[in-house]
Amino acid sequence: MNSDRPSALRRLWLLVAQVIAIAAGLLIAWRAFGPAPAAPTRNDVVALREAPAVEAPASAPSSKAVASRLEAGFRAAAAKASASVVNIYTHKAPPRQLPSWLRPPSDQDEAAQGQSSLGSGVVVAAQGYILTNNHVVEGADEIAVMLPGGKVAEALVVGTDPESDLAVLRVEAKGMQPITFADPASVQVGDIVLAVGDPFGVGQTVTQGIVSATGRNRLGINTFENFIQTDAAINPGNSGGALVDTAGHLVGINTAIYSRSGGSQGIGFAIPVSLARQVLEQIISTGRVSRGWLGVSARDVIHETTGAPAGAALAAVQRGGPADKAGLRTGDTVLAINGKEVIDTAALVGETAALVPGTSAQFKLLRGGEPIAVTVELGQRPVTRKQ
Structure with missing residues (x-):
């Protein structure tokens, strides 16, 4: 009896192992070949039809195609702009000269002919307004404009602004194509x-x-x-x-x-x-340009740590000027005007000049290390010219 127990136990464990193996096999087979998914319902079909189509990724354009697009873009831009650009020819009569017998021969021809120059302009309105540089037409006695197509028209000066070197002309012509302004x-x-x-x-x-x-x-x-x-x-x-x-x-x-x-x-x-x-x-x-005026001279303030511009310090305040009347003092540092940051003297001049004379502006200042706010009524900037 005792000699048969090991043999019986071995047979029992063998039977258990076989059962476990069969169960595992059935589990694997069920997972691999289990019941098929349910047939799609009507709602599933509707949802599938309404789902957005997935487009196949487009192939990258070739370098030749990209170059062709760029050329076409440049060509269209050049044609559009060229239709609004004119050529400007000016003539300045000779100044009063000494008698010919007192002038060197080399100067006599120039005196008789005067001075001619040329430049360009841009049509900005169908009514015949043309924008150009002031130095193109400055001092000219005669101004002629060659329009696209070759037609020549006499131009009159509407107004000039030497401080920005801009001038506006006008010609009497039909069919002028104004340019469009970029943002x-x-x-x-x-x-x-x-x-x-x-x-x-x-x-x-x-x-x-x-x-x-x-x-x-x-x-x-x-x-x-x-x-x-x-x-x-x-x-x-x-x-x-x-x-x-x-x-x-x-x-x-x-x-x-x-x-x-x-x-x-x-x-x-x-x-x-x-x-x-x-x-x-x-x-x-x-017919003219009016700019705001503060009546000060200033110097740049440089940040001690970063070395970057950090405002405009007033070096002098003109007596009786807008800044003086508002209570600004020498040593004040202008940090902002109407909420716009002033980082240096160029910004100070630009921001005040952009305002209409007679209007009030809010100045943020630094005085004695403390920030303060001052309201300044701007005056009319005297016309000056860069020499």
Whole structure:
């Protein structure tokens, strides 16, 4: 009896193992080949039909296709802007001269002919208004405008603003196509731009580049400077022409180049459309530009830690001027005007000049280390000109 127990136990454990194996196999088979999913109901079919279709991913465009799109875009922008850009020819009568027998022979021909120059302009209204640079028409006795298509018309000066180097002309002509203005906030460094004008009098020309910088100032070109810098080729004769984006919208008026040799060297400057539009609207409305005036001189404040501009400190306050009447003092630091930050003297001049004379502005100041608020009624800025 005792000798049979190990054999019986082995048979029992073997039977249990077989049962466990069979059960495991059945479980695996049920999971793999279990009951089929239920047939779709009517609601399932409706939901499937209403589900958005999944589109197959489009293949990436080839470099040739991208280049073709860019070319087409530039072509359309150039055609649109060119239809609104004109060539401007001016003549200045010779000044009163000494008798011919007292002048050197080399000066006599110039005296008899006077001075002629050329530039460009941008049609900004169908009524014949043209925006250009002040230096293009300054002192001219005769101004002729060649419109797209070759028609020439006499132009009259509506008004000028030497401090921003802008002028508005008007011609009597039909079918003029005004340019469209870009959103000033849309102009960013790296944007592709086109310069349209009449360089060297060779005829209307389009050059391409990028926006190299914005907000350029303290260049000594104009009293009010907020230039767009571009590497698009700008040469003599381009002055007053259009700087446009790839949609053909005006972003600036080409004004100046930086050059040591007199030719284009990849650094050109354009007056931004924001400033150009302000001047344009005032000149058309009143024939002149009025700017707010504070009556102070100031210096930049530099942050001791960061080295960044941190306001405009008043170095002098003109007696009887708007700032003096409002109680501003020498040593006050202007931090903001009407909530707009003033980081340096250029911002102080720009913000006050942008306000209408006679209006009141809220100045945030720093006096003796303590912030204070002062209301200033701005005066009329005396007209000055950058020499």
